[in-house]
Amino acid sequence: MPATTAVLCGLGASLPQQAVxxxxxxxxxxxxxxDQWILQRTGIASRHMADAxxxxxxxxTAAGRAALDSAAELAGTRIHPDIVLLATTTPDHRCPAxxxxxxxxxxxxxxxxxxLSAACAGFVYALTVARALITAGHCTHPLVIGAETYTTTLIDPHDRDTAILFGDGAGAALLRPGTPTEPGALQAADLGSxxxxxxxxxxPAGGSRTPLGAPGTHPGDHHLRMNGRAVYTQAVRRMTSSALTALEKTGWTTHDVEAFISHQANQRIIDAVADRLHIPAARRHGxxxxxxxxxxxxxxxxxADAATRRAAHPGQRTLLTGFGAGLAWGSHTLLFPEARPRTLPPHPHDDKATP
Structure with a gap:
């Protein structure tokens, strides 16, 4: 039977060792x-932070390898990706990718x-691209990775508005051709900006519009600046609308959603979106x-966390939704994957390819 969609067949994760x-x-x-002010305002008690x-x-790399290990366990053979899509706003270098x-x-x-750069919506964007490549016949096993090191690159550690929010880490998924009824099958997407x-x-600074050190720039302009109230309003509005559109394309209602996984931005945002979608607390995972x-x-x-804890089960109707700078947002429906996630620690770059 010809492939009509993409199926998540491997999941991987990697976190810096340091939990703060x-x-x-x-x-x-x-x-x-x-501590209590941060916890009540954001829902965050700790975060993993990369060292220098x-x-x-x-x-x-570690998350990608973990996803390949996860896929090999499920398939009984090693699968080689034929394209790598990395969603990130914090690349190792401004050039090259x-x-x-x-x-x-x-x-x-x-x-x-x-x-692929779509900020916090990047993984959903990358999933959509990977699915399109598979269904168009351009590839069979895309490896999709979301990875960030905001705390060492974009965040002013003394800015309370942003320093309390962000952590570092990477998650990855390997995809393969499949049919819409399989566990892990991607269903429909909605993207916007x-x-x-x-x-x-x-x-504010560091790109071609305003290079670092250009006249009019200030110390700290290379750090992320956020209008928290405006971001909250836009995030709730856009994720809710996008999620509803993706559900409509799939033929699901909000009551059909058995697992809801939102971009982990702020607990108030997550709850506001889920409440508007009438998704019970027991079906919200993060x-x-x-x-x-x-x-x-x-x-x-x-x-990967929901799969590891078995909080969601293979085949359950799942809704992903994310929102980030740009502004960019996106949602994707899928059947929860069967894959068992692997987690690997990051290893410093050694200029050597490993099998």
Whole structure:
């Protein structure tokens, strides 16, 4: 039977070793806050933070390898990806892209690889691209990775508005051709953007419009600046609308959703979206409390976590939705995958491909 969609057949995760509690973050960064204030305002109790030796590429490579290991366990044979899609806003270098180096380190030099930047919605965008490539016959086993190191690249550690929110990590999924009735099968997607509101979440300097050190720039302009109230309003509105559109395309109602996995931005945002979709608390899955906001990595990390804890089961009707800077948002429906996730620690870059 010909493939009509893409199926998630492997899941992987990678986190920096260092877990930082709210209390430690406050003490280390001399923030005017306290543990309970952060927990009540955001739902975050701790986050994993990369050290100076750990890059986005390190995390992405480990998560990608873990997803390939997961797929091999399920299939009984090693599967080689024929394209690597890396969703990230924090690449190892401004140029070149990080994905080719990740592919090389995974032992797949020569495999096409590219970075995709849609901020916190990046993984949903990348899934949609991977599904389109499979159904068009351009590839059979895309490896989709979301990886970020916001805490070492974009976040001002002394800015309470952002420092309390973000953590680092990577999640990955290997896909294969399949049919819409299989566990892991992607169903329908909805994507959107609104560049008129780009300033709501933006790094003011460092790009070609405003290079670092250009006249008029200020110290700290290379850090992420957010209008929290505006981001909250837009995130709730856009994710809710996008989710409803994806459900309509699939032929599902909100009552059909058995597993809801949102971008792990802020517990108030997650709950507001889920409440508007009438999704019961028991069907909402995430790990924001332990990991914080890991941007493009948050959805695959939450997906892997739900599978590891068996909080969701293969074949359950699942809704993913994300929102990020750009503004960019997206949703995808799928049947919850059968894959058993693997988790690997990041390893420093050693310039050697490994099988």
């Amino acid at each position: 509690s709210n209390s430690r973050l406050i003490a280390d960064n001399r923030l005017d806050s306290d 030796r750990t890059s986005t590429g390190d995390l992405a 990080t994905a080719p180096e990740v592919a090389h380190r995974l032992g797949h030099t020569g495999t096409p690889a590219l970075d 609104d560049g008129a509101r780009a300033a709501y979440a933006q790094v 790990n924001l409390r332990e990991l914080g906001n890991t941007a493009a990595a948050s959805i695959p990390l939450a997906l």
